[in-house]
Amino acid sequence: MQVIEDSESKVYGADDIKKDLSELINKYSRGKVFLLMDTGSHQHCYPKIKEIPEIDTNNIMIIEQGDHHKNIETIAKVWHFLSTNGADRKSLLINLAGGMPCDLGGFAAATFKRGIDFINIPTTLLSQVDASVGGKTGINFHSFKNEIGVFKHAVSVLVCNDFIKTQDQQNIFSGFAEMIKHALIFSEDTWNQLKVFDIRNTNIDALKPLVINSIHIKEHFVKADPTEQNVRKSLNFGHTIGHAFESFAMQNNTPILHGFAVAYGMIVELYLGHKNCGFPLSKLQEINRILSAIYGHFTFSQKDFESLFYLMTHDKKNEKNKINFTLLEDIGQIKINQTCTKEEIFEALEFYLNQ
């Protein structure tokens, strides 16, 4: 395996997933080893690591798939499992999973007996480029995204390209949205490279160097500001609106994938960037065209503006009752801590509706 990043979590690219995982377990385990999966990763990814002698099958827990299970009930089940299966402070939890179980499993590990070590093996594109690295762990609460959580880094992250091949196209698109976000906040060059990549007709192996680059971009911001006091807020571009869309869809029992919500959120926030920070209109139109071709259009109407605004009032970046955005002046030129009025937000939502 090769080292991709050496920061708070050591991020490796797998050559031989079984061998590399055994090696990592031997390196990091100081006691019992537990494995957490969701029903999807259990079905599609577990067969690739099955029968590793370091993992006792009695210590395997499977949770339901989907962000609507990223809640207090599921985490209580994980704590209960660890507690009744003899986990102690030296135990190691392995999250073989996409974004939701990485966040939830990381939070379970961070809180169980005040913290045990965990390894993330991200099995989706989204979790490889985003959720598995950076130490944000948590669960949703009362429809608010990641309302409860802590920062705690995985001791290690093992990225394996083969897992992405088990994903359907919608999930690939979802992860690709976070890669687009990374490109837009990082540099014109990265965006120019990504915008010509045909994700609808792609060969997953061709994605590999872009995935590695995306992890480097994420870590660049995380290293500079691990607990999101300032520049890490850049990684939240698209999320103030995106999380509101995602929660709104979940409340209406029409859930959408996280990356889709972020893609829609980026369009609205680019408009806010255009109005408030001078983001060029021609670039906004180009990005809108590219994103809409991949992600389609989010369905809501003017009568939903108030509900969406209410959801934004719980964004974690907010201060003093002001909705806080990360906006762009241009590609790669970030403006953090941009507050926008309700009227400006409604105008941006109106702009989106008219697309």
Ligand SMILES: O=C(O)C(=O)C[C@@H](O)[C@H](O)[C@H](O)COP(=O)(O)O
């Ligand atoms: O790592 C970060 O920092 C991010 O903001 C990355 C986001 O893409 C990610 O979805 C994150 O979980 C959102 O965090 P939140 O703090 O807005 O809940």
